[in-house]
Amino acid sequence: MSMTVLMWALAAMTLLGAADVLLTRDVMRLGLGLGTFLLGLAGYFAAFGFGLLALAEVFVYVGGVLVLVIFAVMLVHRERSGVPRLESRHDPLAAVAAVGIAALLGAALRPLAALDLGGVATGVDAVGAHLLGARLAHFELAGLLLLAALVAVVSVSGVERR
Amino acid sequence: MNAVFVACALFAIGLYGVLVRRDLIAILASVEVMIGAPLLLLVALGARLDGGAAVESIGLLLLVLAAAEAAVGLALLVLVARVVRTTRADELVEVGER
Incomplete structure (x- = not known):
């Protein structure tokens, strides 16, 4: 029961972070969304019993790559002397392509998803x-x-x- | 929620971001989301199929690859911003056409 709640919480955290990366127009919120997504992934790794991988994800990605992203944003900001506005050109065809590929992946991986959930200790x-x-x-x-x-x-x- | 389906959804979100975002920073972040999806899939299936140390070591190697990709991508982003003074992908196409 507690494992199910944890999985739902991690799924919500990861998907909301990724959705924030997709939808936000503010560059700092993009960094925040990416951080939430990466922490959610690290939570998944820890929940499945891969502690070292979770730790590496936090150190390398949250502590390294995310800081690098913020440095890059600050450098670009200084060069362009203006906060970059992140715009999107939403396209129904792109949405259909993305959802179609996700549906194909889901259908192909469905037999594996039905296996019993069980963490491993390494x-x-x-x-x-x-x-x-x-x-x-x-x-x-x-x-x-x-x-x-x-x-x-x-x-x-x-x-x-x- | 099943981690396998979360990985599929993450891949779709990242792919849609790569296709519709205009700024290189946002495109790079969407690529990171796309890279996270197979990593989650590897770990989720490794846990189910009792992968153990093999899955963890392959995951670590994938993290290294993704970190190298992010570092080179961000360096290129800073270079483009410095030289062309824009990070918007559509404006870069216009600069290339001139």
């Missing part, structure tokens, strides 16, 4: 052993990708104004 040591064992190549590739992204960001942000 320890940090098991994840570490897996990352440095079976997934070592992926782990190294992820590190290489992060380095490449860092170099790309430094290179892109160092371009002089024309």
